[in-house]
């Protein structure tokens with residue numbers, strides 16, 4: 319990109335102008351009605367954001383993804399750098415808010431908050447409590463506020479009325495719901511009459527991540543999950559074709575992070591370094607989130623902070639800047655990052671079997687996420703470079719013709735998706 323700054327300003331300017339026009343405040347003299355009509359006609363009829371949890375970009379090279387590979391060949395694709403920590407809830411919220419976890423507040427799948435208590439994926443009271451999510455504004459909230467109907471066929475954050483707004487259509491997460499049923503539910507929303515039919519939808523598949531965790535990313539089980547999810551993508555595309563919407567839609571397939579092999583032979587035990595009663599573990603795995611017990615901060619710092627044979631630990635405020643983590647109130651006193659393919663654990667909760675994990679350094683190749691855009695206005699066969707998960711939200715805003723809150727991403731990074 320020769321001059322990303324000017325492109326960025328250009329894009330922000332046009333998005334804001336269009337947003338104002340669409341919300342009925344056409345006070346900008348240079349934005350005439352015909353221009354607005356033309357711009358609107360160029361927008362896709364519907365935008366579908368699909369997440370395949372834990373999908374490594376190289377799964378596309380294994381010859382088991384005919385549908386996804388076709389989308390990549392006919393569209394724009396590339397590897398995408400996730401946010402740190404490379405964990406599911408933080409990265410899904412990054413994708414839809416354009417903010418790093420330190421800024422949107424979902425800093426882990428498990429969190430502690432002085433006011434709100436504990437957050438975990440299975441804690442429905444927490445997952446549906448907007449106060450955990452309100453630091454960021456997901457794209458469906460931005461869209462609904464500007465009159466765009468949205469539908470979420472699962473997405474972290476979509477079960478709370480974030481900033482007081484819910485998607486028009488949404489569903490309570492059911493892990494047991496087969497991928498094809500999720501696709502059919504989403505397609506049924508596209509059959510609704512104008513006014514109820516969503517222009518932005520999300521779709522979420524967890525099977526690839528689940529099998530990657532249980533059996534590792536190179537297992538037959540992981541490949542079977544990739545094949546099954548690829549088939550669900552095929553069902554989605556066929557559904558769009560059947561409705562005559564294929565050419566008018568944009569489908570964006572992303573993942574939240576990659577997946578790497580782990581083993582009980584590669585574990586760093588925190589309680590081998592510091593007494594178990596001196597700390598509490600909020601999250602452990604490739605990354606450890608650790609709080610010191612009352613009055614034990616100096617002892618824990620002395621034992622943990624610095625480099626160890628297979629991990630490195632930092633005080634909250636001293637995490638290297640490239641991780642963009644360490645200022646949010648929910649970040650623990652200490653963060654320990656395991657060496658690649660190692661994990662951080664305690665003797666009380668050891669790693670007992672080999673499998674797969676994520677949470678590592680977000681620059682590691684094994685943690686990279688996938689990005690594929692396909693459809694209306696997307697350049698065919700383009701390989702994208704330097705994608706970052708924080709760039710997806712401004713792209714969605716541009717495709718929907720709405721103004722989005724400025725995030726941590728660079729809108730110019732995704733211009734090549736549609737720029738000829």
Ligand SMILES: [Zn+2]
Pocket residue numbers: 371372405406407527574575
């Ligand atoms: Zn995930």
